[in-house]
Amino acid sequence: MKSYSSKLWIHLTPALLFLILPFFGIITAVRHSIFADEGFTLNFYQELFQSDRFFSSLAFSIRTSIIATALAIMIGLILVRLFHPYLAKLSPRISVWLPMLFPHFVWGYLVILLLAESGLFAQVLSAIGWIDGTNHFPILTRDPYGFGIIITYVWKEVPFVILMLLPVYAAIPTTSYDVVKTLGGNRWDQFKTVEWPHIQPTLIETCLIIFSFTLTAYEVPALIGTTYPEMVSVLSYQWFYGGSWDERPLAFVVMVCVSIVIFMIALTSYLYLNRRRMRAMRGRL
Amino acid sequence: MIKPMKIIFYSLAILLFIGPVFLLVLQSFTEVWQFSAGQSLTFQLDSYSTLVSDPNIMEATFWSLVIGACVLVINLVIGLLSGKALSSSSFKGKSLLEALFLAPILIPVLAIAMGLHLFMIRIGLADTWTGVVLIHLVPTLPYSIKIFHNAYHQFGNHLLEQAEILGATGFRQLHTIELPLLKPAIRSVTFLTIVISLSQYAITAIIGGGRIITLPLVFFPFLQTANTSLMAAFSVWFALLPFFMYLVVELLLLLLPYTRKPWRNLR
Numbered sequence: 296m297k298s299y300s301s302k303l304w305i306h307l308t309p310a311l312l313f314l315i316l317p318f319f320g321i322i323t324a325v326r327h328s329i330f331a332d333e334g335f336t337l338n339f340y341q342e343l344f345q346s347d348r349f350f351s352s353l354a355f356s357i358r359t360s361i362i363a364t365a366l367a368i369m370i371g372l373i374l375v376r377l378f379h380p381y382l383a384k385l386s387p388r389i390s391v392w393l394p395m396l397f398p399h400f401v402w403g404y405l406v407i408l409l410l411a412e413s414g415l416f417a418q419v420l421s422a423i424g425w426i427d428g429t430n431h432f433p434i435l436t437r438d439p440y441g442f443g444i445i446i447t448y449v450w451k452e453v454p455f456v457i458l459m460l461l462p463v464y465a466a467i468p469t470t471s472y473d474v475v476k477t478l479g480g481n482r483w484d485q486f487k488t489v490e491w492p493h494i495q496p497t498l499i500e501t502c503l504i505i506f507s508f509t510l511t512a513y514e515v516p517a518l519i520g521t522t523y524p525e526m527v528s529v530l531s532y533q534w535f536y537g538g539s540w541d542e543r544p545l546a547f548v549v550m551v552c553v554s555i556v557i558f559m560i561a562l563t564s565y566l567y568l569n570r571r572r573m574r575a576m577r578g579r580l
Numbered sequence: 581m582i583k584p585m586k587i588i589f590y591s592l593a594i595l596l597f598i599g600p601v602f603l604l605v606l607q608s609f610t611e612v613w614q615f616s617a618g619q620s621l622t623f624q625l626d627s628y629s630t631l632v633s634d635p636n637i638m639e640a641t642f643w644s645l646v647i648g649a650c651v652l653v654i655n656l657v658i659g660l661l662s663g664k665a666l667s668s669s670s671f672k673g674k675s676l677l678e679a680l681f682l683a684p685i686l687i688p689v690l691a692i693a694m695g696l697h698l699f700m701i702r703i704g705l706a707d708t709w710t711g712v713v714l715i716h717l718v719p720t721l722p723y724s725i726k727i728f729h730n731a732y733h734q735f736g737n738h739l740l741e742q743a744e745i746l747g748a749t750g751f752r753q754l755h756t757i758e759l760p761l762l763k764p765a766i767r768s769v770t771f772l773t774i775v776i777s778l779s780q781y782a783i784t785a786i787i788g789g790g791r792i793i794t795l796p797l798v799f800f801p802f803l804q805t806a807n808t809s810l811m812a813a814f815s816v817w818f819a820l821l822p823f824f825m826y827l828v829v830e831l832l833l834l835l836l837p838y839t840r841k842p843w844r845n846l847r
Contacts, residue, residue: 302665303665303668303669303671304665306661306662306664306665307661307662307665307666307677309657309658309661309662310658310661310662310681310721310725313658313717313721314680314681314684316684316692316696316714316715316717316718317683317684317687317689317692317718319695319696319699320687320691320692320693320694320695320696320718321687321691321692321695322695323695323696323698323699324691324692324694324695325695326695327694327695327698374592377585377588377589378585378589381585381586381589387589387590387593390593390594390597390598391593391597393597393598393601394597394600394601395771395775396771396775396819396822396823397775397815397818397819398775398778398779398796398818399779400779400781400796400799400800401799401815401818401819404803404811404815405600405601405603405604405815408603408604408607408808408811408812409600409603415603415613418613418614418615419615422615450596453596454597503686504685504686507685507686507687507688508685510688511688511689511690511691512690513690513781513782514779514780514781514782514796517781517782517800518800518803528688528690528782531690531694532690532782535694535786546694547691547694547695550688550690550691550694551691553688553691554687554688554691557686557687557688558686561686565679
């Protein structure tokens with residue numbers, strides 16, 4: 296089809312034009328972080344790296360995101376493994392995807408409604424006498440440990456993990472399981488030799504998407520987080536909109552640092568997956 | 581015989597997903613819960629009448645819908661074109677291009693919005709709804725391109741080649757082959773795009789400059805003042821908009837060929 300190849304670039308042009316937006320945006324953010332009125336400078340980075348507030352925020356953010364991502368992936372994977380035959384039907388699938396109808400911060404509000412100290416659970420538990428008064432309920436929202444943020448993200452991302460993994464599981468041929476069974480393998484062997492190679496690329500991609508989102512999204516921590524320690528996104532947004540104009544470059548520096556963290560992780564996993572693919576192609580897997 | 585796995589599945593689904601949403605809807609129709617004070621449920625509709633009569637919320641709903649609809653249309657057009665291009669041909673650097681199209685999901689959108697802010701001011705797009713539409717493309721379009729790419733990949737090139745050989749024009753191919761087969765993809769893109777667009781507080785505030793008020797921008801300040809029932813109603817309102825948009829899209833999809841028109845079966 297010759298006409299396809301000539302049309303190819305016309306079809307791709309709008310998408311390529313779109314790419315200007317994010318890449319120009321991030322490049323400008325980097326530029327704002329290294330240029331002041333008097334030209335190139337690394338002062339903003341120096342200033343930031345002397346700030347305890349930044350490091351405690353970065354550590355808190357990375358810890359929170361890793362826990363949220365790991366829990367979401369594990370729970371999602373377990374649910375898909377156990378129930379993917381049911382999830383092939385429409386109504387079970389819709390019931391699982393129900394949280395995806397709501398924006399993240401609305402789900403965060405639901406977590407407050409249910410799990411806050413004056414929330415439904417606290418009220419019910421104290422009404423039936425399991426705890427003496429709602430003030431004995433553990434503090435799970437706006438807490439210094441990030442429980443509220445983690446709960447919201449895990450709850451909201453499990454359906455996303457299911458969405459990503461379901462087509463992969465549906466495509467695994469059932470005969471592969473039979474091979475493992477015939478050769479005397481147990482369920483762990485089935486997972487390791489049949490499922491894992493199939494799901495690994497999607498699993499890593501999903502991991503990356505959830506990690507970078509939870510690390511940098513503003514809405515949920517702004518709603519359900521506390522003022523100290525705060526997530527990097529909240530810190531950066533405050534510096535961007537803070538009273539002082541001097542803090543604006545710092546907002547950019549925070550975001551650039553976080554982007555570098557994400558980029559390194561993405562690059563590592565890309566190289567890892569690519570190496571595996573190359574080895575598989577040479578038949579040395 | 582009812583399988584035990586099925587019971588476990590439905591109990592989990594009710595506990596984790598259906599139950600919480602049910603409680604949210606219940607709260608929106610009842611007075612603020614005070615079970616510890618020994619009160620039981622009192623039903624009311626005030627929260628919804630307050631919601632609907634609040635001019636700020638209605639205006640924000642309007643702008644959220646306008647912005648969401650524009651974002652959706654652009655997503656559909658660009659997603660469809662690039663999905664087709666990516667699946668119908670192989671060329672050098674294609675896998676790199678696919679990675680590039682997916683990359684904006686991983687770049688912090690907050691950093692992108694901050695970076696574009698000054699540029700948007702310079703070209704006069706800051707504080708306008710057009711600017712907000714543009715920035716909302718960043719977290720949505722990578723998903724749409726991927727969804728359409730997968731969809732085109734699934735039904736393969738042969739159908740389109742046949743149409744081409746039989747002399748169908750591009751538009752006719754689109755109308756009679758591609759769009760009918762792409763219906764599931766269009767539905768997914770509709771839901772995803774609207775929900776993501778409704779989820780953006782920070783980047784809408786930055787690019788909209790506080791002048792373009794969408795629903796999230798009303799939701800956050802409301803949290804400080806409104807009571808629980810009103811907030812619950814507001815939360816439910818957020819989920820109604822994707823349904824509304826879905827309904828509109830579904831009606832438009834009825835115009836496509838080979839669709840069973842519901843009114844045909846009416847007697």
